[in-house]
Structure formats: structure tokens, C-alpha cells
Amino acid sequence: MSRQLPLLDQPPRERSDAARNREALLAAAARLVEEQGVDAVTMDSVATEAGVGKGTVFRRFDSREGLMGALLNRSETEWQALVISGPPPLGPGAPAIERLHAFGHSRMELNLTHAELIRAAGRAGSRSYSAVSFAAMHMRYLLSELGVRGDLHFLATALLAPLEMVVLVQQTRVDAIPLDSVKAGWDDLVRRVVCPEVNRPV
Amino acid sequence: MSRQLPLLDQPPRERSDAARNREALLAAAARLVEEQGVDAVTMDSVATEAGVGKGTVFRRFDSREGLMGALLNRSETEWQALVISGPPPLGPGAPAIERLHAFGHSRMELNLTHAELIRAAGRAGSRSYSAVSFAAMHMRYLLSELGVRGDLHFLATALLAPLEMVVLVQQTRVDAIPLDSVKAGWDDLVRRVVCPEVNRPV
Numbered sequence: 001m002s003r004q005l006p007l008l009d010q011p012p013r014e015r016s017d018a019a020r021n022r023e024a025l026l027a028a029a030a031r032l033v034e035e036q037g038v039d040a041v042t043m044d045s046v047a048t049e050a051g052v053g054k055g056t057v058f059r060r061f062d063s064r065e066g067l068m069g070a071l072l073n074r075s076e077t078e079w080q081a082l083v084i085s086g087p088p089p090l091g092p093g094a095p096a097i098e099r100l101h102a103f104g105h106s107r108m109e110l111n112l113t114h115a116e117l118i119r120a121a122g123r124a125g126s127r128s129y130s131a132v133s134f135a136a137m138h139m140r141y142l143l144s145e146l147g148v149r150g151d152l153h154f155l156a157t158a159l160l161a162p163l164e165m166v167v168l169v170q171q172t173r174v175d176a177i178p179l180d181s182v183k184a185g186w187d188d189l190v191r192r193v194v195c196p197e198v199n200r201p202v
Numbered sequence: 203m204s205r206q207l208p209l210l211d212q213p214p215r216e217r218s219d220a221a222r223n224r225e226a227l228l229a230a231a232a233r234l235v236e237e238q239g240v241d242a243v244t245m246d247s248v249a250t251e252a253g254v255g256k257g258t259v260f261r262r263f264d265s266r267e268g269l270m271g272a273l274l275n276r277s278e279t280e281w282q283a284l285v286i287s288g289p290p291p292l293g294p295g296a297p298a299i300e301r302l303h304a305f306g307h308s309r310m311e312l313n314l315t316h317a318e319l320i321r322a323a324g325r326a327g328s329r330s331y332s333a334v335s336f337a338a339m340h341m342r343y344l345l346s347e348l349g350v351r352g353d354l355h356f357l358a359t360a361l362l363a364p365l366e367m368v369v370l371v372q373q374t375r376v377d378a379i380p381l382d383s384v385k386a387g388w389d390d391l392v393r394r395v396v397c398p399e400v401n402r403p404v
Contacts, residue, residue, distance in 0.1 A: 132372070150390050151386065151387040151390060153379070153387070154364070154373075154383070154384065154387025154390070155387065155390070155391065157364055157369060157373060158364045158387070158388070158391045161363030161364040161366065162356070162363040164363065164366070164368070164369065166366070166368070167359060167363050170334070171356075171359060177355070177356075181353070181356070182356065184353065184356075185352075185355070185359075185360070186356070188352050188356070188357075189356070189357065189360050191400065192394045192400045193391070193394050195394060195399060195400050197397060197399040197400075198394045198397050198399075
């Protein structure tokens with residue numbers, strides 16, 4: 001086999017280096033978001049955190065907006081992976097009702113971070129519908145596991161709607177309601193939706 | 203009393219004519235929206251419907267966007283007046299549970315029209331927060347009338363969230379779910395929230 005021709009499952013060395021490089025920069029940016037918030041993420045701070053020159057960050061992402069857009073995609077994908085195969089109670093292995101509560105709480109935290117990333121990303125950032133439909137699909141699955149009867153499509157939409165960024169930002173930032181109160185309110189809503197009395201077989 | 207000085211409660215004749223003129227144009231535009239939809243509303247069609255020259259419409263609203271913005275405010279204000287003092291079941295006089303269902307259904311219809319008006323209004327149109335807070339206030343009132351216990355602030359937000367324009371447009375336009383199914387789903391959600399079993403006094 002010729003050493004000059006890369007195998008199909010072995011990307012050319014340069015491309016694979018670029019991908020690793022990009023991932024290292026995004027991981028550094030994600031650490032900064034987690035530790036210091038979205039505002040702390042600049043092309044400079046990411047370069048320092050990743051131990052590379054600022055020029056490298058610009059070569060990979062063009063602008064802070066571009067970096068924020070890439071960070072947004074990575075964050076959503078990582079979260080979906082945690083829901084599908086991460087540790088319980090968000091991932092599989094816990095009772096469905098515990099998974100449902102964990103799912104709502106972690107979606108709230110994710111959406112609040114994403115609201116800031118989208119603001120910082122400007123035109124580069126918009127939530128893809130696949131993100132919303134993944135969440136709705138998972139919600140329908142958990143509701144059916146819990147024996148909830150009715151229009152599960154609508155009920156999933158209704159349970160996700162108060163977690164939407166615009167509603168959550170209004171509650172926590174504008175109305176200054178503590179996130180823990182919003183979580184408790186949502187837990188109570190879940191309790192009402194899964195309440196056995198309203199889900200008795202007919 | 204001098205005839206030259208207008209009384210405080212009698213606006214100058216020219217201003218009052220202008221206001222009447224403006225209201226006649228908005229009423230004509232609202233009829234067009236109701237009968238033929240938002241796309242049918244142009245500066246021309248409003249002029250024809252109101253029986254005035256096109257120049258008059260431009261003088262009052264500058265642009266189609268400006269007209270749409272004014273229409274949006276008028277529509278929200280009219281709807282609030284119907285909720286506060288219009289005929290039942292939306293207005294007072296019907297049992298609270300009937301008012302709640304009527305409120306949700308009419309809010310859905312209003313928001314779907316408003317979504318189109320906002321799109322057509324471009325920068326001139328954005329929903330004021332007072333619109334959202336009026337709806338939340340009324341929802342809390344109806345929930346407390348129904349003996350619902352718990353965090354009424356959050357429950358009101360949660361019942362309004364699936365009626366938000368972005369969620370409703372996704373359901374009816376993108377997912378092509380008939381509005382009647384969305385209404386039925388929402389009615390079921392209301393039933394779960396007001397369910398006596400989850401609202402028993404402790």
C-alpha cells in the first residue's frame with residue numbers, strides 16, 4: 001500500500017492536526033465559559049488558555065463571533081451526547097421521573113449559557129431546529145416511559161416552552177427570579193403533567 | 203371662556219381630526235387583516251378600503267412597516283380591552299375555567315396574527331413586555347380564582363410559554379399541526395394544572 005495515499009479512515013495528517021487544533025481551542029474556550037462566563041472569552045484569553053498564539057485562534061475562527069458560533073454547536077452536541085449516553089440521572093440508568101427532572105434542569109442551565117453565546121455570536125449564532133427537536137423527542141420518550149397519556153407531542157412542547165431562552169432570560173434576568181425557584185416551579189409543572197389521576201387509562 | 207383656547211379635555215380640532223383619521227385607517231387595515239390576511243395589507247389597499255388617497259396613508263404612517271407597527275399596538279390594546287371588559291367567556295361573567303380556555307385560544311389566534319404583523323413590521327414591530335405581563339397577570343388571576351396552589355407566577359409563565367409566537371409558529375407552520383389540535387393540547391395541559399388532586403390544601 002502506498003504511503004503517499006491516505007486510507008479512507010485515516011484523514012490526511014494536516015486535516016487531522018487542524019481538527020485537533022480546533023478542538024483544543026474550543027475546549028479551552030469552553031473551560032473559560034464554565035469558569036468565568038461568556039464575557040471572559042476573547043480571542044486573546046482563548047489563545048492564552050490554549051497556549052497558542054492569537055493568530056492561530058483567528059486562523060481557525062475568523063472572529064470572536066465565529067468562535068462563539070462554533071462553541072454553541074459544540075456545546076449542544078456535547079449535551080445531547082450526555083443525555084443519550086452520559087451518567088445518570090441525565091443519562092440512562094435512572095428512573096424516568098428522575099431523568100425528566102435532570103433533563104429539565106440541565107436544559108435550563110444550557111439554554112441560559114446559550115442565550116449568552118448567541119448574543120455574543122451575533123449573526124454566526126442561531127439555534128438549529130435539530131436542537132429543539134432532539135429535546136422534544138427525548139421529552140416524548142420520557143413521558144411515554146412514565147405512562148403519560150394524551151397528546152405527547154404537545155405536552156413535550158409545553159414542558160420545553162418555559163425552558164426556551166427568551167422565556168428563561170425574562171424570568172431570571174429581567175424579573176430576577178432565582179434559577180432555583182424556576183427549577184422548583186418547573187418540577188411542580190412536571191408533577192402536574194405526570195399526575196396519575198389525569199393519566200388513568202380510559 | 204375664550205373660544206381660542208381649547209379646554210384640556212377638548213383637544214385642538216386639528217389634532218382630534220388627525221387622531222380620527224388615523225383610527226379610521228387602522229380600522230380599515232384591521233378589517234383587511236381579518237378578511238384577507240396580513241399580506242393583503244398594502245398602503246394602496248388600506249387607502250382604497252378607507253376611501254382616502256394613498257398619500258394620506260403615507261402621511262400618517264410613513265411606510266408599510268410603520269403601519270404594521272401601529273396595527274400591532276392597536277390589536278394588543280383592543281384584545282386587552284376585550285379580556286378586561288368584553289363579552290364572556292373571554293371577558294368577565296363566565297366561570298373562571300371557561301374564561302381560562304377562551305383566554306388561551308384567543309391568545310393563540312392573536313399571537314399567530316401578531317407573528318405575521320411583526321414580520322411585516324420589520325424594525326417597527328416588536329412586542330412590548332407590557333403585553334406579556336398583562337397576559338401573565340390575567341393568567342395568575344384566573345389560576346387563583348380556580349384554587350390552583352403553588353408558584354402561580356411560574357405556572358402562568360408555563361401556560362403562556364407554548365402560546366408564544368416562536369413556539370406556535372413552529373407548531374402550526376413548520377410542523378403543520380392544525381391549530382385545533384394545538385388548542386386541544388393546551389386545554390389538556392390546563393386540565394392537568396388545575397386538576398383538584400394536585401391542588402389539595404395541605
